[in-house]
Amino acid sequence: MQVTPELLSAFPSLKPLPPATLSRLAQESSVRKFARRGVVLTAGVREEFVCFLFEGRLQGVDFTIDGREVGLYFVEPGDFCGELGMFDHGPQPEFVIALTAVVTVFVPMESLRQVTLEHPMLLKLLGERLAARVRQLTRQRSLLGLPNISQRVCCQLWLLVPDDARQNLQASVINNPPTHMEIAIMLNLSRETVSRVFQILQTRQIVRRDGTSLLHVSDTAALKRLAEGKEEL
C-alpha cells in the first residue's frame, strides 16, 4: 500500500527530516498490516527493513533452547523495531509478533542508511534510540530480579500506564492490554500466576477489565505503591 510523507512524519524519529527526504523515503516504504498473532519480524533472518509501528502493539519474543517462549519488550505506536541491523548488518535477534491487529510501515534499511549519510541527525537519533533500548532491557532485567511475584506484575503493569497518568496518579486506561500469557512470558511466570495476581488487583478495585481491549486503572496511586514494594498485595 502507498505511503505518504505525512504518514512518515507521524513518527517522532522521522518528523525532523526535510519534506523532500520524507517523500523519497515514502516512495520506497510500504504499509503492512498484520492480524493478531502475525509474525512481523523473524528471528535469525537478515530483515532488510525497519518496522515503524503506527497502530496496535507489538511484542519482541525469543525462545529458549527448550522451546519456552520468552517476552523481551513491547513496542508502542510511534516507535519502531528491527533497527539493530542498521548498525551491524547482523540478523534480527528476536521475533516480533503482533499482539493486536497492527498497521506498520516498513522502511528499507538501505534507504535509511542513505538518509543517515545526508542527515547525521538521523544517525544520532538512531543511536539514542538504541541506547534507550539498552536502558529498557536493563530495567526489564532488574524487574526479573524481584523475588515478590505480585510486585513484578504490578511493575510491568505500571510500565504500561500512560505517561501522563503516571505523573498525576490519575485514573487511566490501558488500550489493548497484553493477555495474561503475554505478561507471563515477559516476567518468567506462568499464566495462572498472572491470572491470580490480576484477580486480587480486581477485587481490590485497583484495576478493572472492560472487554478485551480496555483495562481501566482505577487506583493508580495504589498500583504505584505496589510496584515500588511500599505495599504488599
Place this chain on the structure above:
Amino acid sequence: MQVTPELLSAFPSLKPLPPATLSRLAQESSVRKFARRGVVLTAGVREEFVCFLFEGRLQGVDFTIDGREVGLYFVEPGDFCGELGMFDHGPQPEFVIALTAVVTVFVPMESLRQVTLEHPMLLKLLGERLAARVRQLTRQRSLLGLPNISQRVCCQLWLLVPDDARQNLQASVINNPPTHMEIAIMLNLSRETVSRVFQILQTRQIVRRDGTSLLHVSDTAALKRLAEGKEEL
C-alpha cells in the same frame, strides 16, 4: 598514570585509529586501577568517561527496588563499558564493579566524541558495539527463561569458555572465574543452588577448580551438551 598510544591500540575498537589521533587520546586518558570489589562506574551518575578494560573482569550490576543485587553482564579484557552516554548523554544506567583487581583506561567521552567527528569509522564501531550489547542482553534474558536450573548455570559457564575452546571442544581454562555469588545474581539463583550445581559438575569431572583464579573445563563437549539441554545433570 600516563597512557601511551601503544596501550590504546591494544583495544580492537581503537586500533584502527591513526597514530596521531591515538596520541591525542592517550594524553587525555588515564590508567585507573581498582581493587576487587571496587566501584568502577556508578549508576545514576553522568560518567564522563568510557572505561576500557585492560586486565581483569568487570560485572555490570543493578539493584531491584527491594535492594536485591542483579547481575547484568560481564566485561572481558579488550572490551569497554560505560559508553551509553556517548549516544544519549544520559546517566550510567547500572553499576560496574571489579570482580578481580583490574587495570582500566578511562577515556573522556568528550574527546571520543571529537574523534568520532573526524573518524566516522569510530562512530560505526561504537554503533556495532552497542548493537552487540543489545544482542548480549537479549541472549542473557533468554537464558533466564530456562526452567532447568543446572542448564542455566551450564549455559552461563559456556559463555565464559574461551572462543577457540568452544569451537574445538578442547579442554580449556577460565581465568578469574566469577564467584558462585556473582554467577547466582546473573541467573536469578541463590548462591547455594549454584554451589550445588558446581558440586555435581566437579564430581562428574566436567570442571575442576584450581585455586581462586582458575577453573579448568576438562570436558568441554559435556558442558556444551548440558548447556544445550541435550543431557540432564
Place this chain on the structure above:
DNA sequence: CTGGCTAAGTGACTACAATCACATAATAAC
C-alpha cells in the same frame, strides 16, 4: 443464535529452589 476458539479463573497437588544454619576451606591482612 450457535458452535468453535481463545482467554481467563480456580482448586489440588507437587516439585524444587530459597532460606536458614551451620561447617569448612581458602585467602588476605596483620
Place this chain on the structure above:
DNA sequence: GTTATTATGTGATTGTAGTCACTTAGCCAG
C-alpha cells in the same frame, strides 16, 4: 604465623509458584 574475612559446601525445612485438570467467560464467524 596467626587471625580475620570471604568463599564454598551441605543438610533440613518450608514456601511458593508451577503444573494439571478443569470450568467459565468472552468473542467472532457463519
